[in-house]
Amino acid sequence: MAKAPQNAISPTRSEDYPEWYQQVIKAADMAEASPVRGCMVIKPWGYMLWENMQRALDDKFKETGHQNAYFPLLIPMSFLEKEAEHVEGFAKECAVVTHHRLEPDPNGGLRPAGPLEEPLIIRPTSETIIGASYAKWVQSWRDLPIKINQWANVLRWEMRTRLFLRTAEFLWQEGHTVHATAEEAIEETQMMVDVYAEFAEGWMAMPVIRGSKTAAERFPGAVDTLSIEAMMQDRKALQAGTSHFLGQNFSKAQQIQFQDHDGDLQYAWTTSWGVSTRLIGALIMTHSDDDGLVLPPRLAPTQVVLLPIYRDEQQRDYVLEYVHDLKKELQSQTMAGAPIRVDIDDRDMRGGEKKWYHVKRGVPIRVEVGPKDIAKQAAFVSRRDTGKSVPLGREELVESIGDLLADIQQELFDRALKHREDNSCKIDNEADFRAYFTPKNEDSPEPHGGFAYCYFAEEKDLEPLLKELKVTIRCIPQVNNDQPGKCFLTGKPAAKQGIFAKAY
Numbered sequence: 001m002a003k004a005p006q007n008a009i010s011p012t013r014s015e016d017y018p019e020w021y022q023q024v025i026k027a028a029d030m031a032e033a034s035p036v037r038g039c040m041v042i043k044p045w046g047y048m049l050w051e052n053m054q055r056a057l058d059d060k061f062k063e064t065g066h067q068n069a070y071f072p073l074l075i076p077m078s079f080l081e082k083e084a085e086h087v088e089g090f091a092k093e094c095a096v097v098t099h100h101r102l103e104p105d106p107n108g109g110l111r112p113a114g115p116l117e118e119p120l121i122i123r124p125t126s127e128t129i130i131g132a133s134y135a136k137w138v139q140s141w142r143d144l145p146i147k148i149n150q151w152a153n154v155l156r157w158e159m160r161t162r163l164f165l166r167t168a169e170f171l172w173q174e175g176h177t178v179h180a181t182a183e184e185a186i187e188e189t190q191m192m193v194d195v196y197a198e199f200a201e202g203w204m205a206m207p208v209i210r211g212s213k214t215a216a217e218r219f220p221g222a223v224d225t226l227s228i229e230a231m232m233q234d235r236k237a238l239q240a241g242t243s244h245f246l247g248q249n250f251s252k253a254q255q256i257q258f259q260d261h262d263g264d265l266q267y268a269w270t271t272s273w274g275v276s277t278r279l280i281g282a283l284i285m286t287h288s289d290d291d292g293l294v295l296p297p298r299l300a301p302t303q304v305v306l307l308p309i310y311r312d313e314q315q316r317d318y319v320l321e322y323v324h325d326l327k328k329e330l331q332s333q334t335m336a337g338a339p340i341r342v343d344i345d346d347r348d349m350r351g352g353e354k355k356w357y358h359v360k361r362g363v364p365i366r367v368e369v370g371p372k373d374i375a376k377q378a379a380f381v382s383r384r385d386t387g388k389s390v391p392l393g394r395e396e397l398v399e400s401i402g403d404l405l406a407d408i409q410q411e412l413f414d415r416a417l418k419h420r421e422d423n424s425c426k427i428d429n430e431a432d433f434r435a436y437f438t439p440k441n442e443d444s445p446e447p448h449g450g451f452a453y454c455y456f457a458e459e460k461d462l463e464p465l466l467k468e469l470k471v472t473i474r475c476i477p478q479v480n481n482d483q484p485g486k487c488f489l490t491g492k493p494a495a496k497q498g499i500f501a502k503a504y
Contacts, residue, residue, distance in 0.1 A: 007290060008290065008291040008292055008356065008360060009023050009024055009289075009290050009291060009292055009360075010023065011023070012290045013233060013234070013289075017234045021162070021281075021285060022163065024284055024288050024292055025164070027292045027293070027360040027361075028045060028046075028292055028361045029043055029045055029361070030042070030045050030046030030049070030163075030293070031043055031163050031164065036168075036169075039169045040163050040164070040167050045301060045361060046164075048301035049300075050171065050280060052298075052300075052301065053199075053280075054151065054173075056199060056203050056299075057199055057275070058149075058151075060195050060198070060199060061173075064191060065147050066147045066148065066149045066175060067148055068148070068149050068150060069148045069149075069150055070152070071126055071129050071133065071150055071152075072129055073123050073152075073153075074097060074120040074122065075122075075128060075129045076120060077118060077120065077121055078118060079129060079131075079132060080094075080121060080128055082128065082254060083127070083128060083221050083249065083253040085220050086128070086249075086250075087220075088220060089219070089221070090125065090156070092157070093156040093158070094121050094157065095122040095155050095168075096119045096120070096122075097120040097122065098112070098115060098116055098119050099115055100116055101113050122155040123152070123155065124154055124155060125154060125274075126152070126176065127221070127246070127270075127272055130148070130150075130176045131176075131250050131251070131254035131256060131270070132254060134251075134254070134268075134270075135255050138178060138257070138258050139258060139259065140258055141180050141259065141260050141261060143258060144178060144180045144258060144268065145177060145178060145180070145184060145188075146178040147175070147177045148175070149173055149174070149175040149176075150174055150176075151171075151172075151173050152172065153169055153171050153172075154169070154170060154174075155169045156170075163281070164278060164280045165278055165281035165504055166504070167277075170276050170277050170278070171276060171277045172274050172276035172277065174272060175192060175272060175274065176270070176271070178256060178270050179268065179269045179270070179271070180260070180268065181269060182247070182269050184269065185245055185270065186245055188271045189224065189226055189271050190243070192243040192271070192273040193226040193227070193228060193241065193243040193273070196208075196228050196240070196241035196273075200228055200230065200240055201413065203299055204279065204282070204283050204286070204296055204299065205409055205413040206230050206282060206287075206413070207230065207416055207420055208228035208230045209228065209229045209230075209451075209475065209499060210226065210227075210228055210479070211226065211227065211229065211474070211475025211478050211499065212224060212475060212478070213226070213227055213242075214459050214473050214476065215459060216459055216463075217472065217473060217475075218244075219242060219244045221246060222245060222246050222247075222249075223245050223249065224244070225243070225244050225245075226243045226245075226475075226478075227239050227242045227474075227475050228241045229475050229501075230282055231419065231420040231424075231450065231451060232282070232285035232286060233285055233286065233419065234285070235423050235451075235502075237501035237502070238278070238281070238503065238504045239474070239503070240275065240278070241273075241274070242273065242274065243271065243273035244272050246270045246271055246272060247270075248267045248268070248270075250270050251267045251268040251269070251270055256268045281504075283295070283299070286416050287362075287385075287412050287416065291356075291359050291387075292359055292361065292362065293360060293361055294362050294384055294385060295362035295363070295364060295384075296364075296408070296409050297335060297364045297365075297405040297406070297408050298335070298409055300362065300363060300364050301341065302341055302342070302343045303335065303341045303405055304342045304363070304367060304401065304405075305343050305344075305363045305365070305366050305367070306326060306330075306342065306367050307345055307354055307355065307358075307366060307369070308344065308345075308370075309351055309368055310370065310371065315371055319369060319370065319371060319374065320344075322369060322374050323344055323346075329398045330397075330401055333401050334402055335409075336406065340401060345357075355368075364383070364405060365381060365384070365401070365404065365408070366381070366382045366384070367380070373391075376391075376393075377393060377394045377395070378391050378393050378394060378397075379392060379394060380392075381397060383408060385411055385412055420450075423450030424451040424453065425450070425452060425453070426453045426454070427452045427453070427454050428454070428455070428485075428486070428488050429488055430488065430489050433452065433454065433465075433488055433500075436449050436450075436452055437449045437469045437470075437471050437500075449471075449501065451474075451499050451500070452499070452501065453477075453498075453500075454488040454498060455485035455487055455488060455494035455496070455497050456487045456488065456489065456494055456498055457490060457492035457493060458487075458490070458492065459473070461487070461490050461492075462489055465489060466500075470502055471500050472501065472502075472503050473498040473499070474498070474500070474503060475499055476496045476499075477497065481496050481497050485497065
């Protein structure tokens with residue numbers, strides 16, 4: 001077996017976590033920066049991962065009664081002006097189209113021409129443009145509920161970008177629903193955050209905490225925002241999905257009204273919810289190591305890669321015939337109800353180089369097969385999550401492959417959950433809070449802090465301290481949070497605990 005190169009990813013996580021993250025993406029050939037500032041090119045391996053996420057989520061959306069549609073990329077500026085709080089929240093991130101054609105420039109280039117009568121905003125989110133359609137579609141209580149999702153791209157003019165985590169243009173889905181009652185809309189909001197949590201934990205093997213955002217952290221224009229929060233390996237939090245109860249704010253701004261059972265005109269109740277390609281960044285930072293990407297099997301584009309080993313053309317034909325038969329047998333097995341995804345890498349390159357190519361890309365299982373293995377009706381099987389390699393008989397490999405992949409999936413979840421539990425604590429005073437979130441050495445890349453569970457009374461009382469320490473209230477957890485306490489900073493009575501953390 002080829003020996004691992006020292007620090008296959010350089011720098012390592014402990015040396016420079018942000019740069020390690022970028023190098024994992026590069027080594028796995030997932031994405032790269034584009035010529036357009038702040039935007040990225042998602043390469044096939046990264047896009048296949050996104051497609052697998054899409055398929056799983058899309059199935060869940062349809063199971064919960066939603067349909068897909070598509071709405072315009074360009075939004076009239078007047079639409080955003082109708083909802084003051086909403087536009088204020090996004091105004092600094094908007095990209096604006098002001099002209100509709102180009103003409104030759106006297107200096108030999110091109111210049112914009114044909115000013116638009118009204119500027120158009122490139123979609124930062126679609127509440128307003130979708131609301132305009134809903135205002136036409138909704139007339140009676142019989143038209144409700146409307147439950148639509150769209151898969152799309154959005155543009156937010158980010159100043160500091162990082163592949164997958166924060167880019168100017170990114171891919172996402174956004175659900176938008178309309179209901180006759182507040183109760184139905186609130187139920188929808190909760191159902192969708194539960195869908196996201198189930199996907200994060202069941203597919204991404206990423207444990208999350210469900211909770212409500214505080215007033216300062218809510219989606220602009222929302223009455224309530226629910227989120228799922230995950231802890232990355234550097235102990236920072238990442239918001240992995242949000243679901244918003246919008247009340248009647250958007251329906252009043254856009255006149256989404258209906259006649260109720262008594263014939264009276266009522267404003268509808270709306271929701272919106274979404275996740276994005278940020279989930280790929282979350283997956284990288286939850287599971288990957290200093291050898292590269294580590295993928296949970298349910299989402300891995302390739303779950304098993306077969307690596308034929310041979311010395312000459314005669315051996316090549318013999319080994320490849322065996323490997324192709326083995327591939328068919330493995331593909332006939334299932335993991336989590338789906339056929340196992342198997343590839344053969346028969347490229348003409350050194351075995352060690354080929355092995356590390358798949359290690360860096362995070363393929364869950366590698367199977368090496370040479371003439372000696374064939375003679376024994378066996379193969380050499382390696383797990384990406386643990387690095388352990390064992391010989392297995394062909395029959396045993398085929399029969400156990402689904403269970404082996406399921407074990408890797410569970411192991412990744414358990415490992416991530418333990419990391420979160422080991423780096424979470426309860427804090428009830430300012431001194432401990434400061435110590436928890438202050439690095440011992442400002443120049444050290446060693447992470448500090450984690451998730452701090454703290455009671456708090458007034459959000460505004462905390463603002464100076466949180467700004468100083470660069471900490472935010474991630475959410476107010478929905479579970480095990482029904483006992484009152486005292487604010488860790490002011491001592492005032494507090495009804496709920498919040499999760500405090502540094503965050504992406």
